[in-house]
Amino acid sequence: MxxxxxxxxxxxxxxxxxxxxxxxxxxxxxxxxxxxxxxxxxxxxxxxxxxxxxxxxxxxxxxxxxxxxxxxxxxxxxxxxxxxxxxxxxxxxxxxxxxxxxxxxxxxxxxxxxxxxxxxxxxxxxxxxxxxxxxxxxxxxxxxxxxxxxxxxxxxxxxxxxxxxxxxxxxxxxxxxxxxxxxxxxxxxxxxxxxxxxxxxxxxxxxxxxxxxxxxxxxxxxxxxxxxxxxxxxxxxxxxxxxxxxxxxxxxxxxxxxxxxxxxxxxxxxxxxVYVELIDPESGELVDWTAGASGEAVYTPxxxxxxxTLRFRSRDHLQVMAVSCRCGRTAPVVRCVGRTDDMLIFKAMNVFPSAIRDIVMEGFASQIAGPLRVRKDRIDQVRFDDPIPLEVELPDGISPTDAGDLGWRMEEAVRERLRVRVAVELLERGAIPVGEYKNALTYVRERS
Structure with a gap:
C-alpha cells in the first residue's frame, strides 16, 4: 500500500x-x-x-x-x-x-x-x-x-x-x-x-x-x-x-x-x-478494451x-470511458449503463430503465425529488406496446396539480433522445419507498 x-x-x-x-x-x-x-x-x-x-x-x-x-x-x-x-x-x-x-x-x-x-x-x-x-x-x-x-x-x-x-x-x-x-x-x-x-x-x-x-x-x-x-x-x-x-x-x-x-x-x-473480459452481449464475441467500446462484463475469479465460477456472464453492460487516467492506474475506466435483466422493449426499441432515468435527471433534476421507477404489470414483463409507466416523485410541498406540464416535458425529452414513449405519473414526496440496500428502477404493482 x-x-x-x-x-x-x-x-x-x-x-x-x-x-x-x-x-x-x-x-x-x-x-x-x-x-x-x-x-x-x-x-x-x-x-x-x-x-x-x-x-x-x-x-x-x-x-x-x-x-x-x-x-x-x-x-x-x-x-x-x-x-x-x-x-x-x-x-x-x-x-x-x-x-x-x-x-x-x-x-x-x-x-x-x-x-x-x-x-x-x-x-x-x-x-x-x-x-x-x-x-x-x-x-x-x-x-x-x-x-x-x-x-x-x-x-x-x-x-x-x-x-x-x-x-x-x-x-x-x-x-x-x-x-x-x-x-x-x-x-x-x-x-x-x-x-x-x-x-x-x-x-x-x-x-x-x-x-x-x-x-x-x-x-x-x-x-x-x-x-x-x-x-x-x-x-x-x-x-x-x-x-x-x-x-x-x-x-x-x-x-x-x-x-x-x-x-x-x-x-x-x-x-x-479475477480475470475480466468484455463481450458483445448478442454474439458473445470478445470486445477489445478501447475507449468508446461497450459490452457485457464476464468474470473468472x-x-x-x-x-x-467460470466465465460468468454478469449481465452488466459497461461503457469504456478511457484506457488511461491521470491517477496512474492502468485498468480501463468504465461506467455501468444497465443490465440485460432490466432491458425493456417499447415496440421495436430496446431501452434500459437507467437510460430513461438519466434523461429525466439530466433535464429536470431541480424540479423533482429524485426517486423514480418504471412500473410493470408482472415480473417477467419486458415488452410494452403502450407508453412505459414512469413514476416520478415531486419535491416536498408540490402536488401533481401544481406541476403544470412537467410530466409532458419529461415524456417529450425521453421520446426525442431515446425514441421510446413513457407515461409520466407525478407523485407526492415519499410515495416511492427507499430502502437502505438496493432500490430497483423497476417494480411490479400489486393488484387488489
Whole structure:
C-alpha cells in the first residue's frame, strides 16, 4: 500500500501485461475446477487445458450464467452446503453469503479462509481507490450481513485499517445520532439511500446533513452514482468533497470496480484475483478494451476456492470511458449503463430503465425529488406496446396539480433522445419507498 495505490504493482502495470499475467493463472484454475466440481467437470469435458491460454483459446470455454449457478445448487443429491458447485469440503467453508435475489431465487456462495483473505484484499483496493484511508471513519449502511455488501464490505474496511461504524439495521434516528456523535467522515450506501439519509438527517437533528463531518460518499449496489445529476445532488446535500462509485457482485466478488479521485469512472480493482473480459452481449464475441467500446462484463475469479465460477456472464453492460487516467492506474475506466435483466422493449426499441432515468435527471433534476421507477404489470414483463409507466416523485410541498406540464416535458425529452414513449405519473414526496440496500428502477404493482 502506498499513499495513492493499494496494490501498486498491478494497479500501475500496463493493462495488457495484467491480462497476460492473469491468463497464466487460468490453466491451473480450470484443472482444479474440473477435478473438484461435478458441475464444472461436465461443462469442461473435452476442453483442452493449455499452459497459458491465449484470448482465443480461452474464448472456447463456455460461459456460466446465473441460471446455471441456480441449477448447480438445485436438488438434494449433493451433501455439500452449496450443491454441485462446491469445490471444498464443508469443513473448509467458513462463511456463506447470498445474492440479493433481485433477479430470482437467491444463489448461495461460500468462502474459505483463503477466499476471505482474497476478498478482503481486493475489496479493500476498491474502497482505497474510492477514497477510504486508514484515518477514515466509515459508516456502512447495509443492514444485512449475509449479502455481498454486508460482511465482505466490513472486512475490507477493517483491512484498510479504517474505523468501521456499521450503522446498518439501526433506526434512522439512531443512525443519524451515531454518525454525528462519532464524527463519521465517509458514508457507504446506495445512491438513493445517500440522498434519503441526507434528508432524514435534517428532519432528525434540525440541521442539514452538510453540518455533519461526512465529506466522502461511496455508492454502489444499484445504478445511479455515475449519473452527474445524482452525484451533484449528493455532493450538495452532504457538502461532499468526493463522491465515488463502486461495483461488484457476490457471484464473483462483491468489490470489483472503484472510482479514483479523478471522478470520471471506475477502475477494475480485483486484478489479483479475477480475470475480466468484455463481450458483445448478442454474439458473445470478445470486445477489445478501447475507449468508446461497450459490452457485457464476464468474470473468472481464478483464486476462488469454495464456490468458484467460470466465465460468468454478469449481465452488466459497461461503457469504456478511457484506457488511461491521470491517477496512474492502468485498468480501463468504465461506467455501468444497465443490465440485460432490466432491458425493456417499447415496440421495436430496446431501452434500459437507467437510460430513461438519466434523461429525466439530466433535464429536470431541480424540479423533482429524485426517486423514480418504471412500473410493470408482472415480473417477467419486458415488452410494452403502450407508453412505459414512469413514476416520478415531486419535491416536498408540490402536488401533481401544481406541476403544470412537467410530466409532458419529461415524456417529450425521453421520446426525442431515446425514441421510446413513457407515461409520466407525478407523485407526492415519499410515495416511492427507499430502502437502505438496493432500490430497483423497476417494480411490479400489486393488484387488489
Amino acid at each position: 502506498s499513499d495513492e495505490y493499494w496494490d501498486e504493482d498491478l494497479d500501475t502495470k500496463p493493462w495488457v501485461e495484467v491480462l497476460a499475467w492473469q491468463r497464466t493463472q487460468l490453466a491451473s484454475f480450470v484443472t482444479r475446477l474440473a477435478e473438484r466440481s461435478p458441475f464444472f467437470a461436465d461443462r469442461l469435458e473435452g476442453v483442452q487445458v493449455s499452459g497459458d491460454f491465449d484470448a482465443n483459446e480461452w474464448a472456447e470455454i463456455p460461459y456460466t450464467t446465473k441460471d446455471d449457478l441456480r441449477a448447480g445448487q438445485g436438488g438434494e443429491a449433493s451433501d455439500n452446503l452449496l450443491g454441485f458447485l462446491q469445490c471444498v469440503d464443508n469443513s473448509e467453508v467458513v462463511q456463506v453469503l447470498a445474492s440479493s435475489g433481485t433477479t430470482g431465487r437467491p444463489v448461495y456462495f461460500g468462502l474459505t479462509d483463503g477466499d476471505r483473505a482474497a476478498w478482503a484484499d481486493s475489496i479493500a483496493n476498491m474502497f482505497y481507490t474510492a477514497g477510504i484511508r486508514p484515518s477514515s471513519v466509515v459508516a456502512l449502511t447495509t443492514g444485512m450481513p449475509l449479502v455481498a455488501g454486508g460482511t465482505p464490505y466490513a472486512d475490507a474496511v477493517r483491512r484498510i485499517g479504517a474505523t468501521l461504524v456499521w450503522v446498518g439495521g439501526q433506526t434512522m434516528a439512531r443512525t443519524v445520532s451515531i454518525v454525528a456523535d462519532l464524527k463519521v467522515d465517509t458514508l457507504i450506501g446506495t445512491a438513493s439511500f445517500a440522498t434519503f439519509f441526507a434528508e432524514r438527517c435534517e428532519a432528525v437533528t434540525g440541521r442539514p446533513a452538510s453540518d455533519l463531518a461526512i465529506r466522502t460518499v461511496i455508492g454502489g449496489g444499484e445504478p445511479g452514482m455515475g449519473q452527474e445529476a445524482i452525484r451533484s445532488r449528493i455532493r450538495d446535500a452532504w457538502n461532499a468533497e468526493r463522491v465515488s462509485e463502486v461495483m461488484g457482485l457476490g457471484d464473483v466478488m462483491s468489490g470489483l470496480w472503484g472510482e479514483c479521485s479523478e471522478g470520471n469512472g471506475m477502475h477494475f480493482t480485483a486484478s489479483r484475483n 481464478f483464486t476462488r476456492e469454495a464456490s468458484p
